[in-house]
Every structure is written in structure tokens, then in C-alpha cells.
Amino acid sequence: MPSFATVFAQMRSGEWLDRTRVAAYGRILLAIEVAVFLFLIAGTHGWVVPLDHPLTTDFASFYAAGDLANSDAPALAYNQAAHFAAEQRVTEPGIQYQFFYYPPVFLLICSLLARMPYLVAFIVFEGVSLALYLLVARRILGESGHAMLAPLLAFPSVLWTLGLGQNALLTATLFGAGTLLVDRRPGWAGIMFGAICYKPHLGLLIPVALIAGRRWRTFATAAATVAALVAASIGLFGWETWQAYLTAAIDSHSTYELGRINLAFMISPFGALRVLGGDVGPAYAVQGLATLTAVALVGFVWWRNMSREIRCAVLAATTIVAVPVILLYDLMLGAVAAAWLIRAARQTGFLPWEKTALVAAYTIPLVALTAGQRGHVPLAPLAAILLLAMIMARANQAPAGRRQTVAGTTGA
Numbered sequence: 001m002p003s004f005a006t007v008f009a010q011m012r013s014g015e016w017l018d019r020t021r022v023a024a025y026g027r028i029l030l031a032i033e034v035a036v037f038l039f040l041i042a043g044t045h046g047w048v049v050p051l052d053h054p055l056t057t058d059f060a061s062f063y064a065a066g067d068l069a070n071s072d073a074p075a076l077a078y079n080q081a082a083h084f085a086a087e088q089r090v091t092e093p094g095i096q097y098q099f100f101y102y103p104p105v106f107l108l109i110c111s112l113l114a115r116m117p118y119l120v121a122f123i124v125f126e127g128v129s130l131a132l133y134l135l136v137a138r139r140i141l142g143e144s145g146h147a148m149l150a151p152l153l154a155f156p157s158v159l160w161t162l163g164l165g166q167n168a169l170l171t172a173t174l175f176g177a178g179t180l181l182v183d184r185r186p187g188w189a190g191i192m193f194g195a196i197c198y199k200p201h202l203g204l205l206i207p208v209a210l211i212a213g214r215r216w217r218t219f220a221t222a223a224a225t226v227a228a229l230v231a232a233s234i235g236l237f238g239w240e241t242w243q244a245y246l247t248a249a250i251d252s253h254s255t256y257e258l259g260r261i262n263l264a265f266m267i268s269p270f271g272a273l274r275v276l277g278g279d280v281g282p283a284y285a286v287q288g289l290a291t292l293t294a295v296a297l298v299g300f301v302w303w304r305n306m307s308r309e310i311r312c313a314v315l316a317a318t319t320i321v322a323v324p325v326i327l328l329y330d331l332m333l334g335a336v337a338a339a340w341l342i343r344a345a346r347q348t349g350f351l352p353w354e355k356t357a358l359v360a361a362y363t364i365p366l367v368a369l370t371a372g373q374r375g376h377v378p379l380a381p382l383a384a385i386l387l388l389a390m391i392m393a394r395a396n397q398a399p400a401g402r403r404q405t406v407a408g409t410t411g412a
Contacts, residue, residue: 014355019147026151033159040163053094059122059165060087061098062106066114069107074237077107078244090118099261101252104233104241106198111236126162129169133158133332136176140312140339142346156365157331164329171199172332175319178206179312179340182218190221197226201323202333204291205298209315213302256325264372265380267331270324272378287324294322297392306395309344313337313391320384328380331365337387338362344394351397354390361386 010016064086065077076082077100084097102110113121137152138144152158161168178192193210196203210219234242255261263274270287274280301314316337320326338358345354361383368380 011356012352014350014353017355017359022151023147026148026154030150030154033154033156037159037163053096054092056087056091056095056098057122057163057165058098059125060091060095061100062102062110062125062165062167063090063114063118063121065100065102065107066110066112069111069237070114074104074107074111075241075244077110077241078248090114099252099255101249101255102198103200103230103245103249104237105229107237107241108229108233109198122165125167126165126169129167129173130158130162132173133169133176136173136180137335137339139180140176140336141343152335155332155335155362157329157335160329160365161332166329167199168329168332171196171202171330172336175202175316175333176336176339179308179315179336182210182215182312183308186215186218187221189215190218190223191225193218194222194225195229197229201325202319202330204322205294205315205319208295208298209302209311212299213305213311261327262369262373264369264378265327266325267320267328267368267380267384268324268326269321269381271326272381275372275376275378277376284324291322291324294318297388301395307344309340309347310391310395313340313344314388314395316340317384317388317391321381321388328365328368331380331383334361334384334387337391341387341391341394351390351393354394357386357390361390 061083064083065074067090068074068076068083068086073082076086080097080099083100087098088095109125113125116124134149134152138148141148157168160166174192174196178189178196181189181192193203193206196206206222207219209215210222256266257280263271266272266274268287269290270283273283273286278286298315298318302311305311314337316333320331320333320337338361341354341358345351364379364383364386368383371377371379
């Protein structure tokens with residue numbers, strides 16, 4: 001048996017985790033997760049034990065909103081009674097209500113999905129999003145083979161997203177593609193970043209990065225993309241739909257403050273303090289400090305024009321910390337940040353404890369919900385903070401990158 005000193009040294013150096021073991025552990029974890037995933041699917045259909053009421057997924061919210069849009073009543077997507085009735089109509093009566101606080105831009109996708117049968121739409125949306133995410137993640141990592149597919153698929157937030165029918169894979173795809181393209185294809189990067197307006201709070205720090213980094217072409221293209229998508233949604237669904245959305249958005253804070261959304265599922269500093277039993281006021285104060293710190297970090301790193309790997313990792317990781325309403329599946333942005341961090345480490349070597357810390361951040365989402373619900377321990381926010389700490393440790397050791405010329409900045 002190896003001594004404590006030997007184990008400590010291996011954990012510090014990361015020698016215990018090489019490429020072969022990453023692939024092997026990823027396959028093992030994926031097999032376990034798929035088995036659990038199938039069991040949970042059986043449970044939600046009442047095939048394990050009888051259910052008191054039928055269960056559904058968040059996708060019911062998207063599909064119902066699209067169904068209302070296709071029925072010439074898009075504004076009713078923001079009327080909870082009408083939206084709940086639509087959810088039950090497209091699934092079955094007695095389900096729990098799934099909220100819809102997305103801007104009408106997202107109805108452009110929802111209305112297309114609602115033209116398909118429900119199950120087909122679910123599979124198409126999640127399947128296409130997953131395929132695009134894997135494509136982008138492999139490009140960031142510089143992987144051309146299939147060895148890293150299992151570790152990518154086994155990341156717990158992937159299964160959370162697929163199981164809940166959520167859109168975090170789409171968000172990670174757009175975010176990751178934007179970071180991939182920002183230096184070499186600024187116009188396309190702007191389109192990717194602008195499309196995140198369907199989930200606008202996750203684009204909070206993108207303007208900060210682009211302005212601080214003087215990426216004017218990307219900034220302009222992103223703004224034009226947002227304007228075009230908003231105009232398209234107004235043209236198709238009417239200004240009254242936007243009025244209904246804004247009214248619902250203004251009142252949405254009570255949904256998260258009062259625990260109508262599972263607090264243990266939140267990964268922000270706001271959510272962490274609430275899980276620990278803190279009141280709403282102090283939780284917002286802590287969140288405000290975290291948001292300002294995130295803005296400062298992103299602005300500094302992009303203004304200093306550090307390496308692309310550090311800039312992109314910081315942007316993805318700080319977004320998780322800066323936004324108060326961000327849930328466990330949104331840790332997909334953490335996967336984007338980790339991919340950039342690994343890319344940087346492959347170029348210059350892993351820092352002490354870096355591999356071990358990455359494993360910790362990777363596995364925390366497996367137990368975060370249970371820890372939050374039963375032990376009132378906010379582990380999920382720890383994963384985001386751990387990622388950010390690793391990135392900043394690497395940034396602290398890296399010299400500022402040489403400023404790009406105007407031609408390089410504009411992608412010429």
C-alpha cells in the first residue's frame with residue numbers, strides 16, 4: 001500500500017490521472033449514470049412505484065409555449081393559468097407547473113418544436129443540442145478522435161440537462177462557439193454571442209469582455225443579432241407578447257426568492273446563502289458583491305489581452321458566479337470553462353493540484369443536489385468557485401498576451 005506521502009505527492013502532481021485513465025473512468029461513470037438515468041425515467045412513468053401524480057420535465061414548458069404561439073396566442077405563454085393549461089394539454093392533467101420566463105426570442109424555437117409530436121420534439125431538441133455541444137467542446141479541447149467523448153458525456157450536468165429537457169446544452173454550444181471564434185472569426189462570434197439573448201442573463205458579462213478587449217466588430221455583430229432576433233419575434237408574435245413577457249419577468253423574482261424553485265438546485269452565491277438559511281436581503285448583498293467582482297475580473301483579463309484560453313475560461317466561469325438565478329444544469333458553462341483550462345494546461349503543463357481540483361469540480365454536481373437538500377450544504381456553488389480559482393491561479397502565472405493589431409482584432 002502506498003504511503004500517505006506518496007498519495008499526497010500524486011494528488012498534488014496529478015500523475016495518477018493520465019489520458020488513458022480519464023477515458024476509462026469516463027466510460028465507467030457514463031455507464032453508471034446511464035443506468036441511473038434509465039431507472040429515473042422508469043420512476044417518472046410510475047414503472048417502479050405508483051405515483052401520486054404524473055411527472056413531467058421542463059421541456060413541457062417550452063413545448064406548451066410554442067403550442068400557444070402556433071395557436072395565435074403567444075402572449076398567453078406568460079399567463080400562468082393559460083400556460084399551465086397548455087402544459088397539461090400537451091402532456092397530461094395533474095402535472096406540476098413548469099414556469100416560462102424566457103423572452104419571445106425563445107418562442108422562435110419553441111414554435112418550431114411544437115409543430116412536431118411532443119416526444120419527437122424532445123428528442124430532436126436535446127439530440128441536436130448535444131451533438132453541437134460535443135462538436136464545440138472537442139474543438140476547444142483540440143480533440144479529433146473519440147477517446148474523450150465518454151468523459152464529455154459523463155459530466156453530470158449533461159445528464160441533468162437531458163433528463164429535465166432543458167436548454168443548457170444549446171447555451172453551452174453558443175457560448176463555446178463564440179469563444180472559439182472571437183479572435184479569428186469575430187463576425188460569427190458576434191452571432192453566437194448575440195443568440196444567447198434567448199437566455200439573456202447568461203450573456204451578462206459578454207459585453208464587458210468585448211468592450212474591455214476592444215472586440216468592436218464582435219460587439220457590433222452581437223448587438224445586431226440581438227436586434228434582428230427581437231425584431232423577428234415582434235414581427236411574428238406582436239409587441240403585446242413582449243409586454244406580457246416584461247410583466248412576467250418583473251414579477252419572476254418571487255419564484256426564486258420564496259423557494260418555488262428548489263434552492264438546492266441553484267449554483268449561485270445567492271442560492272448558496274439561501275441554502276445555508278440566509279434571508280433574501282443578505283443573499284442579494286453577497287450576490288451583488290460576487291457580480292461586481294466577476295465584472296472586474298472579466299474586464300481586467302480581457303483588457304490585459306491575456307491568452308485566448310484564459311480569457312475564454314474566465315468569461316465562462318465568471319458567468320456562473322455573476323448571475324443570481326442559475327441552476328445545476330447551467331454548470332454546462334463550467335464545462336466550457338474547464339475545456340479552455342485543460343487546453344491551456346496542455347500547452348504549458350498542469351499546475352500543482354490542478355488535475356485533482358478539476359476532478360473535484362467535475363464530480364461535485366453528482367452529489368450537489370443531495371447535499372443541498374438533506375444537509376443544507378451548498379456544494380454546487382463550490383464547483384463554480386473552484387473552477388474560477390484554478391483559472392485565476394493560471395492567469396496569475398501567465399504574462400499578458402501581446403496586444404493584437406487592429407487588423408488582428410477585426411479578424412482580417
